[in-house]
Structure formats: structure tokens, C-alpha cells
Amino acid sequence: MLKITRKVEYALIALSQMQLKGDESLTSVKEIALQNDIPYELLAKTMQLLARAKIVEAVKGPQGGYRLKQDPSKIKMTSFFEIIEGPMGFMDCSFDSDCEQIRSCSIRTPIQRINDSIREMFNNISLNDITRAV
Amino acid sequence: MLKITRKVEYALIALSQMQLKGDESLTSVKEIALQNDIPYELLAKTMQLLARAKIVEAVKGPQGGYRLKQDPSKIKMTSFFEIIEGPMGFMDCSFDSDCEQIRSCSIRTPIQRINDSIREMFNNISLNDITRAV
């Protein structure tokens, strides 16, 4: 529990490298995958998610690659996680319609407290806070 | 990702009910399992973890059960999670000895930042903050 997934990890690696290279230059998946010894295909898919979400911009063809499209300091980590992993939430109470009444009553509040805390925290951390160079 | 597990959930349910019943009275696993429609065996194991960690105290035999042994407001959520789930951490960098040098260099810092943030947060939340009645 409370672990980030590989996809998130790989995305953070990619983005921090892209930030180092500057806004205009293009970085290919191959380049990042080789340099960091991470599976090409998986990183490729992850980058595609970021492209769909307009976090990065894709340029096809030889010499192509990705470049940053949004300012990482304006992207909340909650959004970032959700782009990659889908809707997050400590618990799926709301979708869990076969949940017994008595049970939801006694736990929704405590769970919701954890949920709220963690969401609030990641709402206040930007992608740049994580990927910026030290 | 970032979800609490069932075991943690069940433990929170159990503890909040025990808090409601007061410090001296005993609560059996059967009672909690039935009332909340959660699997008896799994809850039983989870309670055993809490008992080993001296969070609760077990009384065997008929009319037996568990009672709180420590003040929930003195138990950090980080400890609580670790009692139930084992050592937590957003990433197992340190154990991952076959990790490539170049890779660990470029990401250890960002990942560590997330790790630190979440740990710090749950260090500042007590079990009681979660399980106390509203």
C-alpha cells in the first residue's frame, strides 16, 4: 500500500530528464529507456498517456520525440497520478453499491478522513516539486 | 495505488467500534465480523497483528475478546500501517540492489520527496484522528 507504481516512476524519470534538457529540445522514448534501463514499451505507453493529457507534446518521425507542453509547476500531483493511474481514491465507497448499509456507516467517515488528507497533500505538491533538479 | 488495504480498513472498523464501547469492555472478532459483514478469518488475523503489536490486548476463552491497550491518540498512523502491512515506503530503492547506477541517481531524489511527504503526513496523524467518533 501507499506505493507509487512503475508507470508513475518511469514518467517522473522521463519528465525530470526532459526538464533538464530544456523546453524546446525533443527527447525520445528510446533515449530515456536506454539511459535508465527501463522497459521501452511500458515507458512508451506512459508517455502516450501524458501526451493525451497535454502534459507533453509528441513529434512524430525521425528526430522526433516529446517535449514539455505545460509548466510542471502548474500541474498538481493529484492530476498527474490520475492521468497515469486513473481516478484515485483511498477507497471506492461510491462505486461499491453492494456495500452493506451498516458497514458503510461505520467506516465511511474514518476512511474519508484519510482520503481527504492525502488528496489535500498531493493537491499542494506540484509536479515540479518532484521533478525539479536539486 | 495510494489505496488502503482491506486489512487496514477492517482494523479501523474494529478499533472504532471498540473505542465506542469503552476501554474496559471486550469485543470479539465474531461480533465485529457479523455486525459489519466482513470476513471473520481475515479480521481475526488482522486483530492478531494488533495484539502482537500491543495495540490491543487479547482475552481468551468464552466471553473473551479484545480490548484497547494503548491510547489511540498516541499511535501514529505510520506505525499503524506498518504493523498491519509491514514496512512501508513509496519505493524499495534501498533493497533494490540490482538497480542500475544511472537510474537510481536520476530518480532517487524525486521519489524520496514523495516518500518523505507522505511519511511526514502520516506521522502527524494519530490513530485516534481516524477512528474517533465524529
Place this chain on the structure above:
DNA sequence: ATAAATACGACCTATTTGGTCCTGTATATT
């Protein structure tokens, strides 16, 4: 034309989580 790059769905494998079963031990009650 060709090669290099992204786009993306289908699919398989490994790991983690959730849950069950069985046996043992302690103890209150009769």
C-alpha cells in the same frame, strides 16, 4: 522508399491482496 518515431489495442506473466481451511491453545462455565 525507407527508417525512425509515436499511437494503441491485445495479451501474457508476476506480484500482491483478499479470503479460506485446518489445527492448536487457553479458559469460563457447567
Place this chain on the structure above:
DNA sequence: AATATACAGGACCAAATAGGTCGTATTTAT
């Protein structure tokens, strides 16, 4: 003493999630 009840805990299975691979299409610089 016998019995029923409750915790203790290992072994094991099932379901869900995460991690990774493959194949094919599309775009575009050279």
C-alpha cells in the same frame, strides 16, 4: 472433568492489480 468459546497461526487458494511484451498502424524527415 467436559465442553463450548475465543484467540493464535500456518498453509493454501483465488482474485485483482501491476508489469511487461507483441504486433500493427501512422506520421514524417531524410
